[in-house]
Amino acid sequence: MGGQRAVTVATAAVAAFRLADRAWAGELPGRLRGPYLFGRLPRHPGTFIALVADARAGRPPLPGVPEALSPQDFERPAKRPRWVRASRIHLLRCAAPSVRGELVSLLDPRGVQHLLADPRTEPEVRARAFAVHGRVAALALAAVEDQPAATVAELLDLDDPDVNALLYRYAPLDPRRRARILAGEDRDGRLGAVRPSDDLLAALRRPGRDERLRALTGLTSGNPDVLRAMLSSPVLRTEAGRLRLLLALWERHGPDEVRALLDERHFPGRKHAMHPLPAGIRGFTRTLLEEPDGLDRLRARWAEETAPTRVIARIRVRKRAIGDLVDEGVALPWPELFAAHTADPLPHDRVVELLERPDCPREFLLLGLRFGPMREGRPAAWLRNALDQGRITPRDVRTRCRPAGRTVRILAGAVAPTPDREHRMRMFRDWANEKPEAVDPWRLRRDARGDFVRERLGDSIDAWVVAMQLFPRFPGTLLELLDTAAAVAGVGSPEAAPGRG
Numbered sequence: 001m002g003g004q005r006a007v008t009v010a011t012a013a014v015a016a017f018r019l020a021d022r023a024w025a026g027e028l029p030g031r032l033r034g035p036y037l038f039g040r041l042p043r044h045p046g047t048f049i050a051l052v053a054d055a056r057a058g059r060p061p062l063p064g065v066p067e068a069l070s071p072q073d074f075e076r077p078a079k080r081p082r083w084v085r086a087s088r089i090h091l092l093r094c095a096a097p098s099v100r101g102e103l104v105s106l107l108d109p110r111g112v113q114h115l116l117a118d119p120r121t122e123p124e125v126r127a128r129a130f131a132v133h134g135r136v137a138a139l140a141l142a143a144v145e146d147q148p149a150a151t152v153a154e155l156l157d158l159d160d161p162d163v164n165a166l167l168y169r170y171a172p173l174d175p176r177r178r179a180r181i182l183a184g185e186d187r188d189g190r191l192g193a194v195r196p197s198d199d200l201l202a203a204l205r206r207p208g209r210d211e212r213l214r215a216l217t218g219l220t221s222g223n224p225d226v227l228r229a230m231l232s233s234p235v236l237r238t239e240a241g242r243l244r245l246l247l248a249l250w251e252r253h254g255p256d257e258v259r260a261l262l263d264e265r266h267f268p269g270r271k272h273a274m275h276p277l278p279a280g281i282r283g284f285t286r287t288l289l290e291e292p293d294g295l296d297r298l299r300a301r302w303a304e305e306t307a308p309t310r311v312i313a314r315i316r317v318r319k320r321a322i323g324d325l326v327d328e329g330v331a332l333p334w335p336e337l338f339a340a341h342t343a344d345p346l347p348h349d350r351v352v353e354l355l356e357r358p359d360c361p362r363e364f365l366l367l368g369l370r371f372g373p374m375r376e377g378r379p380a381a382w383l384r385n386a387l388d389q390g391r392i393t394p395r396d397v398r399t400r401c402r403p404a405g406r407t408v409r410i411l412a413g414a415v416a417p418t419p420d421r422e423h424r425m426r427m428f429r430d431w432a433n434e435k436p437e438a439v440d441p442w443r444l445r446r447d448a449r450g451d452f453v454r455e456r457l458g459d460s461i462d463a464w465v466v467a468m469q470l471f472p473r474f475p476g477t478l479l480e481l482l483d484t485a486a487a488v489a490g491v492g493s494p495e496a497a498p499g500r501g
Contacts, residue, residue, distance in 0.1 A: 076143045077170045080114075089114050092125075100125055105132045113140035117147070135160065142166035152177065157187040165200035168214070175217050182218030182226050191252070196225050204229035205269040216327050219244055222252030224261065231276040232267040237320070241328030242281055243302040250298065255289045262286060308333035312340050315350055322353050334361050341367065355382040365392050369401045379410045398452075398478045404471060407478040456482045456491075463489035 080086075088111060092103045104125060107115060112133050115121055130137045141147070142155050142163045152171050155163055164181045167173060173181075181200070186193035204215045204226060215235050218226045227245055236242050250258045262282050264275070275282065284301070288294035304310065311333055314321045326332065337354065338361075340346070346354075354360055355368045365386050379387075386392045394411060401407045457463040467485035474481045485491075 076166070077145045085111060085114060089118065093120070097124075101128050104128045107133070109133070109136050109140055112137050113143065116141045117144040138163050139166060143170050145170045145172070147171065156180065159186045159194050161195055161197040162199070164194060165197040165203070168200055169203055178214060178217040179221065182215075182223060183221035184223055184226075191221075192223065196223065196229075201225060201229040202269075204235075205233045213327060216241075216329075219329060220248045222248040224249065224253065224257055228261065228264065228267065232269040236276075236328065237324040238314075238328050238330070239281070240302065240305045240325065240330050242277055243298065243305055244329060246277075246281070246285055247295075247298050247302055250295055255294065258285065259289055306330050308336035312336060316346060319349065322350060322357075326357075332357070332359075334359075334364065338364055338367065352380070352382065355380075356385075360386075360391075362391055366396060366400055369397060383410065400477065402475060402477055404474045404476060404478040404481040408471075453482060456486060457489075458491055460486075460489050460491045463491045 088107075092100060092115070095103055104112075104115070107129070112129055115129060116126060116137060133140075138155060138158055138160060139162060141151070143166045152167060152173065155167055155171075156177060168178065168181050181194075182196070182204075184192045184194045184196060203211065204218070212233075212235050215230050215233070218230065219236075219241060221227070227249055230236065230245070236245065246258055246261075249261060262275075262277070262285060265273075267276060270276065285298065288297050291297065311325060311330060314325065315337075318324075322332070332354075337346075341351065341364075345351070351368065355365060360382075365382075368382065369392070383392075387394070387397075397410055398407050401410065457467060463485050466488045467481060470481055470485060474484075476484075
């Protein structure tokens with residue numbers, strides 16, 4: 001109902017505008033006809049004839065019309081205009097180009113925001129809005145959540161702290177641009193040239209996960225205000241992250257700023273009076289401040305904390321260690337992790353977390369095929385993603401995954417977590433013969449189908465009977481099962497079998 005009313009208001013407004021533009025020709029200057037209708041039409045309580053009569057009589061402003069909004073009174077984040085505001089924007093878009101400039105000047109901050117947030121707004125109208133409303137237009141546009149990268153770049157180049165704070169909170173920024181804001185980098189690349197606003201620092205003190213990941217892009221900024229705000233919330237969780245913060249501050253501002261941070265007693269928003277940096281780090285860093293090679297020794301201490309042996313040890317003992325280390329800029333030592341897991345398996349939940357990472361190497365994914373590719377009877381999320389992205393193939397599954405029943409459930413998409421013997425045999429038969437109801441839609445590539453099973457066992461009834469009997473409890477891979485069934489039935493030789501693998 002509300003949507004229909006909004007459409008009716010907008011349509012009536014446009015129709016009246018066009019009618020008035022013809023009826024008033026010669027009676028009112030063109031520069032006044034559009035602004036008068038634009039400002040009065042959506043709120044006029046009477047008919048269109050009464051509106052024209054008011055215009056001719058030069059009557060004063062209508063009672064009850066609200067005053068203009070303050071320069072900061074725009075929505076955060078921006079929302080689609082409704083009711084009267086929607087009709088005004090629609091009316092502006094239908095006006096003649098010679099009138100639009102005057103109409104843009106009548107918009108309040110929220111109207112400017114609605115106009116600039118609309119991707120259909122012409123470049124000339126946008127330029128006019130910025131020329132007339134200046135900084136208010138930039139602030140209003142920065143609170144729009146969905147906008148192209150080119151617009152974000154233009155707003156960043158204004159080097160306005162308040163605009164940057166709104167972009168940081170609402171705009172779809174990549175890590176590089178987010179780090180630029182936190183480092184105070186201006187359009188010429190000078191660090192610290194744009195001081196962070198109070199709103200930006202307040203956003204850094206919020207402990208939510210999304211805010212934490214955003215804030216960590218400023219870990220290497222070396223900006224004292226930003227780093228203090230980060231320490232006011234539980235953002236840093238690892239020794240490596242805390243050392244990197246101190247290292248960035250020292251590299252950019254010298255030992256005096258580090259000493260001031262260690263002596264700081266007030267961290268707004270922090271619940272406890274204790275210093276957020278552990279006593280051990282503070283004491284160690286204080287001793288380095290008096291040494292001529294203190295900065296080099298701090299770098300060495302950070303390198304020691306991010307060494308593969310230390311990272312692997314932390315992953316073994318802490319559940320959230322992988323995410324915390326990566327979030328705080330520590331690269332996972334994949335070759336060493338592979339060797340460590342091969343020698344002494346990591347805890348199950350840590351291995352799954354490693355397998356789910358988008359940068360997990362192929363050799364570790366192949367190791368995961370023997371470890372735990374199923375979850376609640378379905379292929380695990382990491383396996384489905386790796387197959388869809390081509391990082392591992394169905395051939396990898398059937399040559400490395402054990403037992404054979406698990407391989408078929410992965411390739412066929414069976415959902416029963418612990419099927420009985422009869423169900424397993426029926427599942428193998430249906431999948432090998434490509435019955436549609438036995439194949440999950442997510443895995444329909446040809447190399448995942450049962451063609452190679454039919455090619456391997458051929459038309460030998462004995463080979464199929466042996467395979468069906470062995471399948472439910474066969475401990476080896478699917479190819480080992482097929483080779484065994486073929487050998488028992490005397491179907492060719494495993495080495496010469498077509499389609500092997």
